[in-house]
Amino acid sequence: MKKAKQYTGMFLAAAGIAAAVSCSGIKNTALRAQLEKSNCNQQNVYTYTVADMPRPIHEIIIDTALLSKFSFKSLNMAHAIGVLDDLGRYADAQKKYRMQPSAESRLHLLELSQKIANRINISSLEVSAVSSEMDCEEERASQIANYLSGKQDALESKLTVGAIVVGATGAISTGALLNSGNSGDYIGVGTGVAEATLGLLILLNKSGTEFHHKRNALKEIWKGQATSSIFPPSVWYYLNYKNPAQQGAGSLRELLIEKWISFGQVAHNPSKKQLKKTQLYFGNGGKYSAGQLNNRADMYDQLESNINLMKQDLKGLFTELEQLHY
Known part of the structure; x- marks a missing residue:
């Protein structure tokens, strides 16, 4: 019986060690630095007021000459980057040049064109x-998520092997002690407890880590305030502009949030549990699982894609400007 109890104690000790291993955190110094602080921002902090933001283009009067030469998207982009007035002057200068061509008026056209092109660049x-x-x-988020997933996969493999070894050892020991009274029963009980413990550890193998982000672009998208400290006025205007002529169409920022909600990345009317998750993404940080970090990375990827759409409109504006002939 004493020997059987020793076997049982050995199995339980092995399970306890596995449990301790499963609770270990990230000790890699380089990775710890990424968890605490981001080096993604190179001192680009914007400070501007609502007065510095472009007014919605549908609230201003646009020269009819511009409406006939440029698409609405291009005009809205010109307005966002602050060259709408220059486009108007360019249209006037072009008209004067056609009526009375001269080297001076041609030079003026080239200067205006260069000024607009520089602003586009x-x-x-x-x-x-x-x-x-x-x-x-x-x-940054994806790298930490992959690291956590790798640790979880490695631990799960070890626990699975441990469960197999415990089961096999228990079966052999039980068979060997079959004629030794209750010893085989003790071994069977110990083996069962150890296997159950290892199986439970496999199911609960969802370690997390503290991940901080005081500068949080997702937060600014979620809240949608009048100005931003992360996005320059032109980009913030572009993301928030909503054309009232398009019924039911929201701004890019609103559409992005709608996608997050539709695909279950965040909850719009969250429960207490979901509210905690939402605060995690749009706050200063907290304890993330690998899945939550991957979700955060996906949200940043979607935001990046929407920002890059602005380059298409910039290209469209530049192309339409180039297509104008003297």
Whole structure:
């Protein structure tokens, strides 16, 4: 009986060690640094007021000459980056040049065209800068998620092997002690407890880690305030503009949130449990699981894609400008 109890104690001790291993956290120094602080932002903090934001284009009067030469998307983009007035001056200068061509008026046209093109290029760089930060944050979350998943998979493999070894050892020991009174029964009970413990550990193998993000672009998208400290005015205007002429069509920001809700990434009217999850994504950080980090990375990827759409409209504006002839 003493020997049987020793076997049982050995099995339970093995299960206890596995449990302790399953609760271990991330000790890698480089990864710990990524958990505490992000290096994705290179001091791009925007401070502007509502007065600095472009007014919605449907609230201003646009020169009819521009309406005949440029699409609404291009005009809205020109308004977002602050060159709508320059486009108007360009249209007037072009008209005067056609009526009375001269080297001076041609030079004036070239200067206006260059000024608008420069602003388009600068805006494109702004979009790239913001997009690169979103991509960096996505990779940051994804990298930690992959690390956690790798640890979980490795531990699950060890626990599975442990369960197989315990089961096999228990079966052999029970058979060997079949004629030794109740010893085989003790071994069977100990083996069963150890296997059940290892199986439970496999099911509960969902370790997490603290992940912090004081600078949180997802939070600004979710709240949708009048200004942003992460997005420049042109990008923030682009993401928030909603054309009243298109019934039922929301802004890119609203459509993005709608997708998050529709695909179950966040909850719109969350329960207490879901509210905690929502606060995790749109707060300053907290304890994330690998799945939650992957979800956060996906949300950043979707945000980055929407920001990059602005480059299509910038290209459209530049193309329409180039197509105008003197």
